[in-house]
Amino acid sequence: AQKVTQAQTEISVVEKEDVTLDCVYETRDTTYYLFWYKQPPSGELVFLIRRNSFDEQNEISGRYSWNFQKSTSSFNFTITASQVVDSAVYFCALSGAGDYKLSFGAGTTVTVRA
Amino acid sequence: GAGVSQSPRYKVAKRGQDVALRCDPISGHVSLFWYQQALGQGPEFLTYFQNEAQLDKSGLPSDRFFAERPEGSVSTLKIQRTQQEDSAVYLCASSSEDSLKNIQYFGAGTRLSVL
Numbered sequence: 514a515q516k517v518t519q520a521q522t523e524i525s526v527v528e529k530e531d532v533t534l535d536c537v538y539e540t541r542d543t544t545y546y547l548f549w550y551k552q553p554p555s556g557e558l559v560f561l562i563r564r565n566s567f568d569e570q571n572e573i574s575g576r577y578s579w580n581f582q583k584s585t586s587s588f589n590f591t592i593t594a595s596q597v598v599d600s601a602v603y604f605c606a607l608s609g610a611g612d613y614k615l616s617f618g619a620g621t622t623v624t625v626r627a
Numbered sequence: 628g629a630g631v632s633q634s635p636r637y638k639v640a641k642r643g644q645d646v647a648l649r650c651d652p653i654s655g656h657v658s659l660f661w662y663q664q665a666l667g668q669g670p671e672f673l674t675y676f677q678n679e680a681q682l683d684k685s686g687l688p689s690d691r692f693f694a695e696r697p698e699g700s701v702s703t704l705k706i707q708r709t710q711q712e713d714s715a716v717y718l719c720a721s722s723s724e725d726s727l728k729n730i731q732y733f734g735a736g737t738r739l740s741v742l
Contacts, residue, residue, distance in 0.1 A: 517669075546729050557630075558670070558718065558733035604669050608729060613658065613722075614683070615731060617669030 515540050515607045519618035527626050532592045534621050536605030539586065542566075544610035547581065547588045552620070553601040564588065565610075595625045629653075631734035633719050639740045640709045648704045648737045652721030659702050660731060661694055664716040673717075676702060709741045 516539040526532050538547065549561040562574065564581050571580050576596075580589045592599050602620040632651040640646050652659050658677055662670035663686075672686040678699035687694070691709075696702040706713055716738050720731035 548730075550733075555735060556716065556738075557735040558720075560730055560732060563730055606669075613660070613675055613729075614672040614686075615660075615662075615670070616672075619667075619669050 515542075515545075515609065515612075515614075515616035517605050517607050517616055517618035519605055519621050521621045522619075523622045523624070525624045525626065526595055528597060529594050530625075532595050532599070532623055532625075534590045534592075534603050534605070534623070536588045536590065536618060537586055538588060538605070538607045540607060540609065542609040542612070546608050546610070548606040548608075548615065549579070549588075549590045550604045550606060550617075551601045552604065558604070562590070592623075595623075597625050597627050599623060600625045631719055631721055631732055633717075633734035633737050635737060636735065637738050637740075639742065641742055642710060644709050645705065645707045646709055646739065648706075648717050648739070650702045650704070650719030650734060652700065652702070652719070653723075653732055655723065656721035656732075657699075657724045658722045658731075659696060660720040660722075661702070661704050662718040662720065663688075664718055664736070666715070670718050673704070706739075709739075711741050714739055714741045 518537045545566045547564045551559045576593045578591045604620045605618045606615040661673040664670040675683040676696045691707045693705045716736040718736045720733045722731045
């Protein structure tokens with residue numbers, strides 16, 4: 514069984530501050546994928562990033578970066594220099610390599626104030 | 628179309644009514660998924676199609692829920708004899724079969740309110 518935990522319910526920051534979202538996962542699979550999705554008020558889940566379990570290299574993509582650590586089963590996500598448009602609910606999700614289902618965390622609501 | 632399209636965006640039903648929710652996936656996407664999202668929660672898997680074949684319906688909460696994708700494109704999620712606990716946002720997602728096949732692209736959802 515897959516489980517994803519996002520301990521932070523809400524985060525509020527002032528524009529230009531950095532925001533780090535925590536995600537801890539549980540899986541028995543040796544091969545799996547981790548994702549971050551964003552859900553703005555419009556409701557549509559927007560894909561942000563995907564990482565597979567064999568690639569622990571942390572990367573930066575624009576203002577987004579992520580920190581994947583298998584040893585602690587964590588997949589944290591950072592928004593650098595936050596903007597008001599970043600305000601949304603952010604979901605961490607997990608799927609096994611042969612399991613198409615996504616298991617989502619409960620989400621973290623990010624509010625960026627001008 | 629360019630993205631996953633769902634209709635209607637909002638549906639209000641009286642308890643006991645049947646409802647049908649439609650999903651138009653991204654053109655050419657083989658896989659289609661339905662999820663249910665309760666207020667303040669993450670989406671929960673309902674069912675999965677590969678083309679017209681329903682390969683997994685383990686997430687459907689009861690036999691009142693039924694999904695179909697007869698021609699391998701548009702899908703319909705039907706809920707019979709709706710109950711208040713069915714109130715949620717129903718999300719549809721599709722994915723391709725290439726190297727990006729694990730990435731699911733979502734529609735904006737249908738918000739169902741059962742009174």
